[in-house]
Amino acid sequence: MKVYFLGTGTSQGIPIIGSDHEVCKSADSKDKRLRVSVWVTWDNHSYVIDCGPDFRQQMLTSNCKKVDGILFTHEHADHTAGLDDIRPFNFRQGVMPIYAHKRVIENLKKRFDYIFETKNRYPGAPSVKTIEVENDQPFLIGDKMAFPVNVMHGDLQVFGYRIDDFAYLTDVKTIEEIEVDKLKNLKVLVVNALREELHDSHFNLQEALDFIALVKPQKAYITHISHILGFHEVVQKELPENVFLAYDNLEITI
Ligand SMILES: [Zn+2]
Numbered sequence: 001m002k003v004y005f006l007g008t009g010t011s012q013g014i015p016i017i018g019s020d021h022e023v024c025k026s027a028d029s030k031d032k033r034l035r036v037s038v039w040v041t042w043d044n045h046s047y048v049i050d051c052g053p054d055f056r057q058q059m060l061t062s063n064c065k066k067v068d069g070i071l072f073t074h075e076h077a078d079h080t081a082g083l084d085d086i087r088p089f090n091f092r093q094g095v096m097p098i099y100a101h102k103r104v105i106e107n108l109k110k111r112f113d114y115i116f117e118t119k120n121r122y123p124g125a126p127s128v129k130t131i132e133v134e135n136d137q138p139f140l141i142g143d144k145m146a147f148p149v150n151v152m153h154g155d156l157q158v159f160g161y162r163i164d165d166f167a168y169l170t171d172v173k174t175i176e177e178i179e180v181d182k183l184k185n186l187k188v189l190v191v192n193a194l195r196e197e198l199h200d201s202h203f204n205l206q207e208a209l210d211f212i213a214l215v216k217p218q219k220a221y222i223t224h225i226s227h228i229l230g231f232h233e234v235v236q237k238e239l240p241e242n243v244f245l246a247y248d249n250l251e252i253t254i
Contacts, residue, residue: 002254013035034052035053043143045068051080052079076153083115096127098129098131144164149169154173158170190221194229196228212243
């Protein structure tokens with residue numbers, strides 16, 4: 001299985017429009033972060049987790065030519081705003097399966113009403129098939145099972161996903177012990193860390209490192225990063241040896 005980091009930035013992306021912050025002005029390509037998403041592939045199967053506002057650019061840069069389905073973590077715009085750009089996949093492949101919590105599907109129906117219109121559909125509008133994800137209900141993607149992991153983003157429920165020995169958790173602030181038990185024996189854990197300072201709805205770096213120490217994956221990658229965490233190169237040097245800052249266009253094999 002391959003995991004390609006399509007984006008590793010927090011909601012505004014890095015650089016932030018108009019910012020003179022030193023990280024936003026960095027020349028290091030690892031300091032340029034689109035909105036968070038990963039592309040997971042194995043054999044001839046291809047899935048993405050989330051579909052934020054940079055989706056089109058991410059599909060072009062990664063040379064992704066086929067998507068068998070999109071797994072959504074939650075409804076926030078940095079994870080969903082690119083949904084209109086699935087059209088090239090619709091034209092080539094047909095209807096796009098999207099997997100999400102019922103609440104997230106209802107939210108998408110409001111925000112992208114034309115996609116879900118059944119009468120007088122705009123010609124060429126995106127077409128989706130919705131599959132509700134429920135906690136403790138693994139579901140089949142291709143020939144593998146995806147296991148939802150229930151986490152909290154402040155007061156908002158969010159799904160992470162485990163596929164084989166890989167788990168992707170973003171926008172986590174708290175997680176119940178029973179959910180942590182679903183993350184045993186991971187080869188790779190991806191988890192969010194926003195910055196060093198505390199935040200109401202995101203792990204800061206220390207909380208993410210504590211969580212990684214609790215879960216004990218072989219390797220962990222940090223994502224959903226704010227510019228104020230600092231330069232990639234500097235922060236990476238401070239991390240434990242099995243913990244890495246993810247960066248855009250990083251590809252790992254699991
Ligand atoms: Zn987010």
